[in-house]
Amino acid sequence: MAAPLALVLLLFLVIPIIMIAVVSFWRATEFSIIPDFVFENYEFLLTSPVTLTVFINTFKYAIVTWICTLLIGFTVAYYLAFHIREMRWQVVMFLLCSIPFLTSNIIRMISWIPFLGRNGIANSTLISWGVIDEPLEWLLFSDFSVILAFVHLYVLFMVVPIFNTMMRIDKSLVEAARDAGATGPQILWNVIIPLTKPGLMIGTIFVVTLVMGDFFTVRIMSGSQSANVGRLISNDIGLLQYPSASATAIVLLITVLLIIGILLRFVDIRKEL
Template structure:
C-alpha cells in the first residue's frame, strides 16, 4: 500500500484532489443544477419539475433572442477592440519605455487604483459627467464646440461601451504587460542590429511574443462583457439589452427555468468562443 501511494501517478491525483473537490462542489454541481432546472417549466405561481424542451424552443424560436445575442456580440467586439488598443499601448509603454522597475511598479499600481472602488460606483460616476447638463456637455458648450447638449453621450450604446472600457481595460493590461516583461531584451537588440525599424520590431518580434497575453486578456474581456447586465441596464437607461439582462429579467419575474435555459445557451456560446480563441494561440506557454 505504501509503495502504491508513493507512485508519482497516484501522488499527482492526491495532490489534485482538493482542487478537484472544490471545483466539483462549487462549479460543476451548480452548473448541473442549472442545466436540470432549464428543462423544467414554470407557471404563474409555481415551478413544475418535469422534463420539457419548452424553454429552449421558445428561446431559440424567438427573433428577439437573436437580436439580443447580436447586441451582446456587438458590445463584446467593440469593447475588445478598444481595450486591446488601450491595453497594448499602456503595457508597451510600461514594459519598454519605463526603464526603472520602481517607476514601472508605481505606474502599474496607479492603473489598479480604480479597482479599489466598486464597479457599480465607477460606472455610475459617468452619469453626471455624460448627462445632458453634465460636465462634458457644459465644457463643450463653453468652448463653443457645440450649440446644444449632445443627447447620445448618455443612455446610449456609446455610454455602455465607454463604461465597459473603463471597467475592463485593466484585464487586458495585466496579461499583456506580464507577457511583455518576459520577452528577452536580446531579441530586440538583435532586431535593431539587423536593421529593423521600430515598427518592424513591433510587428515581427513583440506582437508575436505577446500573443498569449493578448489571448488571455481577450478571454477575460469577452467573457466579462457577455455576462454583464448591470452596466447595460444603467448606462443605456434600460433602452438596450444583452443576454445578461434577459436572465436578470426572468429572475425578477421568478421564471427560473427560463433564466436557466438562457444561461445555458450563453454558457455554450461563450465556451464556443473561448474554444475558437484557444485554437489560435497556445496560452499554456503563459500559464
C-alpha cells in the same frame, strides 16, 4: 493532493451547472414551476427574434469593448515595458494605472452619469468652448455610454496579462532586430506582437467573458433602453421564470466556452499559467 480542490470544484461549480441544466428543461407557468423534460424553453430561446436581437447586442458590446480595451491595453503595456527602463518606475506607473480599480465597479460606473448627462461636465465644457450649440443626447443612456463604462471597468484585465507577457520578452531580440535594420513598426509587428500573443489571448478571454456575462452595467448606463443576455437572465429571474433563465444561461455558457475554445487554438495558454 488534488482531491480537496476537485471536491470544491465539484460542489461549487459542476453540481450547480448540472442543476441549472436540469431546471432549463422544466416547465413554468404564471404561478408554478413544473418539473418536466420539455424543450419549449430552448425552442422559444432559439426562435424568438427578440432573443436573437439581444444576443446580437451582446456580441456587439463584447466586440467593440474588446477592440477598445485591446488598443488601450496594448499601448499602456507597451509603454510601461519598453519605454520605462527602471523597474522601480515601471512598478510605480503600473500601480498608478491600477489605483482607480481599487474602488467599487458600481461607483466607477455611476461616476460617468454626472459627467455624460445632458447638463453634465462634458456637454457644459463643449458648449462653453463653442464646439456644440446644444447638449449631445447620445453621450448618456446609449450604446456609447455602455461601451465607455465597459472599457473603463475592464481595461485593466487587458493591461495586466499583456504587460506580464511583454516583461518576459528578451530585450536582446528587439536589439537584434534593430541591428538588422528593422524599423519600429517592423519590430512591433514581427517581434513584439507574436511574442505577446499569450497575453493578448488571456486578456481577450477575460474581457469577452466579463462583458458577455454583465447585466448591471447595461441596465444602468443604457437607462434600461438596451439589453444583453445577462440582463435577459436577470429579468427572467425577477419574474420567477427560472426554467427560461436557466436555458438562457446554458446557451450563454456554451457560447462563451466555444469562444474560449477557439481562442485557445491560437496559442498554448498553459505556458503562461
